[in-house]
Amino acid sequence: MDAPAGSVMDCPSILVVDDDGEILVLVAKFLRGHGFRVHTARNGVEMTEALGRTPVDLVVLDLMLPGTNGLDLCRDLRRTSSVPVVMLTAKGDDIDRIIGLEVGADDYLPKPFNPRELLARVNAVLRRSRGQAAPAGRAGRGFIFDGWRVDTLKRELSNPSGVVVDLSTGEYDLLVAFLEAPQRVLSRDFLLDAARNRIAEAFDRTIDVQVSRLRRKIGGPLDLIKTVRGAGYMFTSDVARF
Numbered sequence: 189m190d191a192p193a194g195s196v197m198d199c200p201s202i203l204v205v206d207d208d209g210e211i212l213v214l215v216a217k218f219l220r221g222h223g224f225r226v227h228t229a230r231n232g233v234e235m236t237e238a239l240g241r242t243p244v245d246l247v248v249l250d251l252m253l254p255g256t257n258g259l260d261l262c263r264d265l266r267r268t269s270s271v272p273v274v275m276l277t278a279k280g281d282d283i284d285r286i287i288g289l290e291v292g293a294d295d296y297l298p299k300p301f302n303p304r305e306l307l308a309r310v311n312a313v314l315r316r317s318r319g320q321a322a323p324a325g326r327a328g329r330g331f332i333f334d335g336w337r338v339d340t341l342k343r344e345l346s347n348p349s350g351v352v353v354d355l356s357t358g359e360y361d362l363l364v365a366f367l368e369a370p371q372r373v374l375s376r377d378f379l380l381d382a383a384r385n386r387i388a389e390a391f392d393r394t395i396d397v398q399v400s401r402l403r404r405k406i407g408g409p410l411d412l413i414k415t416v417r418g419a420g421y422m423f424t425s426d427v428a429r430f
Contacts, residue, residue, distance in 0.1 A: 200314055201225040201242065205235045205258070206250040206276065215248065218303045219310070232256035239269075246314055248306070249293070250276045251284055259284075259291055266292035270354045272313045276301070289397040294357045316357040317343075331367040333425040336406060338367060345406075353405055362398050363406075366413065366423035375420040395421075 202219055206212045207230045216226045227244065229235040231254055235247075247265070251258040262273055275293040277284045285296050294313050297306055331338045335348030343360055345353045355363065365379055376395045399421055403413050414422045 199223060199225050200245040201227065202246050202248060202310065203227045203229060203235065203238050203244045204248045205229045205231075205253065205261070206248075207231060207253050208250070211250075215303065215306065219307070222307055224310075230254075232261050235261060239265075244271060246272045246274065246310060246317070248274050248276065248310070251278065251288065259287055262288065262293055263291040266354065266356075270356065272317045272357050274306070274309055274313055286397055289358075289394065290401060292356050292401075313357060316361055330430050331364075332428045332430055333367065333370075333423075334412070337430075338363065340364065347406075355402075355405065358394075358398050359402050359405070362395070362402055366421075367427050370423045370425060370427040373416045373419050373422045379421065 200223075202224050204212060204215050204219070204226060205228075206215070209230070212228050212230065216228050219226050227238050227242065229238050233255070235249075238244075249258045249262060253261070256264075258275060262275065265271065265273065272294045273292065275285075275288040275296040277288060277296050277298050285298075288296050294316075295309050297309055329339060329341050331340075337346045338344070339346070345355055345360070345363065347353055362379060365374065379395045379399075399413055403411075406412055412423060412425050414424050416422055
C-alpha cells in the first residue's frame with residue numbers, strides 16, 4: 189500500500205491511525221498524491237505493529253479510537269520515541285486538544301478538516317522536527333545552562349548527567365527560543381512565532397501547555413522558566429554557547 193520507494197528525506201513516511209475507513213482511505217490517497225509514503229492502522233494494536241515493522245517520520249493519530257484511545261497511545265509513544273504526532277480531535281473540544289499537547293502531540297487538527305490544512309500542518313511539523321538552517325548571526329552548535337546542553341545540530345537536550353531527554357518538536361523549538369533570549373521577558377505572541385506554532389485562537393493555551401511540559405522536563409531546584417504576570421515568560425538562567 190506504500191508509494192514507490194525513495195529516500196526518507198525525499199519521500200517522508202507517515203503512519204495514519206483512524207478507525208474511520210473512509211477517512212483513512214481518503215487521507216492516505218491525498219498524502220500519497222503529495223509525495224509521502226503512507227502506512228495505515230485502525231487501532232492501537234495495528235499502530236504498534238506498523239511502528240514495529242518500519243520507522244516513520246510522523247504519525248497522524250485520531251483521538252477517538254476503539255480500545256486504547258489516541259491520548260493514551262500518544263502518551264505511551266512518548267515514553268520511547270520522539271516521532272512527531274499530529275492529533276485529530278473532535279471539533280471545538282478544547283480540553284481534548286490541551287490534553288493532547290500535554291501528553292506529547294506536536295500539533296492538532298479538529299474534525300472535519302480540509303485535507304490541504306492537514307498537509308500544511310504535516311509539512312510544518314516535519315520541517316521543525318528535521319531542523320532548519322541556522323539563521324545568520326546564530327553562532328556555534330548549541331547552548332549550555334545549569335549543566336544542561338542543547339545540541340542544535342542533533343536537536344538533542346542532555347541533562348547534567350549526560351542523559352538525552354526526549355522533547356517534542358514544539359518543546360524543542362520553545363526551549364531554543366528561550367535560550368536565544370535568556371533573562372528577557374518574552375510574550376506569548378513572540379513565543380508562538382519563535383516556536384513556529386500555528387496562529388493562536390482566542391481560547392488557545394498552546395504556549396502555556398508547552399511551557400508547563402518543558403518545565404517538568406528541565407525541572408529542578410530553580411524555576412528556570414519564570415511566569416511574568418500579564419507579560420509572558422522569562423528564562424532565568426545564564427546561557428553559554430558552544
